[in-house]
């Protein structure tokens with residue numbers, strides 16, 4: 302069922318709102334919390350009045366209110382008011398004592414046990430945990446993972462660690478939560494099917510998140526500043542890198558890539574995941590789906606039903622049911638093919654250096670926490686860079702499809718060397734964007750060593 306409500310918005314409700322179903326104990330507890338909260342606010346008030354009254358109560362107060370020297374003031378852009386900020390008031394120590402979907406005996410985190418009324422259940426949870434409501438309509442949880450056992454490739458686990466570090470870096474810079482899973486959540490859904498049960502479980506574990514963003518273990522962020530244009534996806538529930546004509550007219554199984562996708566945490570997605578998973582190896586229909594998919598997508602390389610061709614099939618064959626809520630993103634590298642990307646990285650490095658030479662505020666040293674500000678500054682210079690193939694913009698996500706860092710197997714189209722060197726290059730390219738905030742950089746993209754970033758005097 303395509304639900305017209307994609308649960309994009311949540312009404313904010315007062316934490317004081319009196320719920321109808323409360324037992325005496327919970328009433329007492331929450332009233333107790335209210336009393337303690339009131340007492341705490343009173344103490345805060347007294348404390349703040351006292352600190353205003355005393356000229357210098359402790360040596361840290363000067364540290365909290367630094368005086369800007371004239372030169373530093375010049376570098377500060379005038380249009381930005383840093384006093385206005387996002388609210389970071391999520392209360393991690395409080396779960397509403399009232400019943401939510403978590404208290405239902407029917408609660409099930411597994412694929413194959415459909416959830417009903419998920420939009421209402423999520424909305425209800427947010428009403429009862431209102432500290433999570435601000436920002437809920439844009440909140441993203443990143444998911445990734447790998448197999449439960451050690452990698453066969455001797456450098457496989459090291460590569461996976463670096464790919465994961467890259468995702469942690471990106472998530473930290475943009476304030477996203479991230480979950481790495483390396484347990485097989487459904488015993489019969491292995492390899493490329495394994496992510497579906499993880500996404501399903503994460504949707505239920507994170508009712509505060511509007512979007513679940515799956516990023517394969519062999520994909521990495523090569524632009525640490527670029528942010529998903531969420532506004533563009535406001536009427537859609539699933540975003541994948543793909544091209545409608547390649548799926549619908551050329552019937553190509555590579556008309557999209559299922560290694561990176563953004564899925565809205567809503568009932569539509571619950572229903573879609575159930576339908577998608579019905580083509581998987583845990584069903585008696587698995588073989589049948591293998592032959593249906595192969596006869597529909599003639600270029601499919603292997604006989605087994607796979608998640609990517611399954612997704613292409615649903616877009617092509619069940620268009621009315623699903624396609625209007627699926628956004629095929631092709632404007633930028635939502636994920637991009639590593640072979641066409643890796644060779645452009647040196648040129649991109651040069652172009653970005655030229656921009657920084659021209660714009661002093663891009664060279665200003667800053668705290669990592671405010672990195673998004675510098676991404677916005679840089680964007681002013683990237684208008685002519687373009688996106689995707691042929692562009693000199695940093696590619697957003699580089700995907701090492703066909704390389705398999707963990708198993709060490711790789712498509713015979715490439716040599717192992719080009720796979721591993723390509724990964725090292727892309728990982729160091731990304732790492733340089735992170736490390737410079739810590740004062741260091743890799744001078745060469747194939748070399749693990751680092752240099753201190755030279756001190757750049759403001760002009």
Ligand SMILES: [Mn+2]
Nearest residue numbers: 517519560702
């Ligand atoms: Mn992949």
